[in-house]
Amino acid sequence: MHVHVNAATSVDGKLSSRRREQIKISGDNDFARVDEIRANSDAVLVGVGTVLADDPQLALDASKHVAAREARGESPHPARVVADSRARTPVDARILNDVAETYVLVSEAAPADRIDTLEAAGATVVVAGDERVSFPEAFESLEVEGVERLMVEGGGEVIFSLFSDELVDELTLYVGSMVIGGRDAPTLADGEGFTEQFPRLSLRDVERVDDGVLLTYDC
Ligand SMILES: NC(=O)C1=CN([C@@H]2O[C@H](COP(=O)(O)OP(=O)(O)OC[C@H]3O[C@@H](n4cnc5c(N)ncnc54)[C@H](O)[C@@H]3O)[C@@H](O)[C@H]2O)C=CC1
Numbered sequence: 023m024h025v026h027v028n029a030a031t032s033v034d035g036k037l038s039s040r041r042r043e044q045i046k047i048s049g050d051n052d053f054a055r056v057d058e059i060r061a062n063s064d065a066v067l068v069g070v071g072t073v074l075a076d077d078p079q080l081a082l083d084a085s086k087h088v089a090a091r092e093a094r095g096e097s098p099h100p101a102r103v104v105a106d107s108r109a110r111t112p113v114d115a116r117i118l119n120d121v122a123e124t125y126v127l128v129s130e131a132a133p134a135d136r137i138d139t140l141e142a143a144g145a146t147v148v149v150a151g152d153e154r155v156s157f158p159e160a161f162e163s164l165e166v167e168g169v170e171r172l173m174v175e176g177g178g179e180v181i182f183s184l185f186s187d188e189l190v191d192e193l194t195l196y197v198g199s200m201v202i203g204g205r206d207a208p209t210l211a212d213g214e215g216f217t218e219q220f221p222r223l224s225l226r227d228v229e230r231v232d233d234g235v236l237l238t239y240d241c
């Protein structure tokens with residue numbers, strides 16, 4: 023499986039403010055680029071923290087991408103995946119609507135009634151890991167379902183875990199020309215943080231996009 027992480031941060035590395043509300047960091051050209059990565063992915067993953075904060079739908083915006091996928095014999099939109107150890111995704115979350123298939127990755131600690139509720143809402147639930155979702159195990163299950171190209175849009179807890187598990191193949195990071203600040207504001211990679219053996223990335227490309235910079239790394 024090819025795992026492509028994409029995110030937008032402020033110049034001080036924040037994904038959002040301490041209020042954890044969605045902040046428009048990208049400009050129109052960058053959002054169009056994000057839509058294209060989604061269009062070329064089999065599935066798009068976020069953590070439940072992002073679902074609770076942003077309520078994203080993770081569907082394609084541009085009809086040309088939908089048409090191109092259908093011409094290739096693919097589903098109109100990529101599948102959506104939520105990493106949600108305790109099955110907290112609300113049933114009215116947009117990510118569970120019928121625009122595309124949705125997988126919810128949970129751990130053994132997820133309450134059975136919550137799993138039943140999510141399945142009744144149309145999600146396919148994948149159990150992997152004891153207390154937290156085990157991404158290596160969950161990704162094996164997604165591969166069996168045909169997910170070979172996985173895009174990850176955040177947030178910081180999930181992205182840290184994926185770097186920690188050495189599962190990231192590619193990172194595109196849009197750095198918008200703004201300062202958000204705040205010691206409690208989410209950053210690109212939160213979690214416990216590394217104290218040694220810091221992941222080293224290989225910078226492939228630098229490009230000016232909108233009023234910011236797009237950095238592309240091989241990981
Ligand atoms: N600017 C950008 O590009 C983006 C910004 N965001 C922002 O990020 C914030 C949300 O990020 P976070 O709070 O970090 O939440 P998150 O989206 O990373 O979700 C974290 C949750 O995922 C679940 N999870 C399951 N297995 C896990 C594992 N193995 N490792 C880590 N988490 C696991 C846990 O329940 C955990 O609480 C929001 O403020 C949102 O607006 C989110 C996506 C993109």
Ligand SMILES: Nc1nc(O)c(N)c(N[C@@H]2O[C@H](COP(=O)(O)O)[C@@H](O)[C@H]2O)n1
Binds near residue numbers: 047077080176
């Ligand atoms: N690439 C990017 N740039 C920004 O400025 C952002 N605020 C985000 N946020 C993430 O984009 C997703 C939105 O999903 P919908 O298209 O609204 O369904 C979601 O993952 C946000 O957290 N991304």
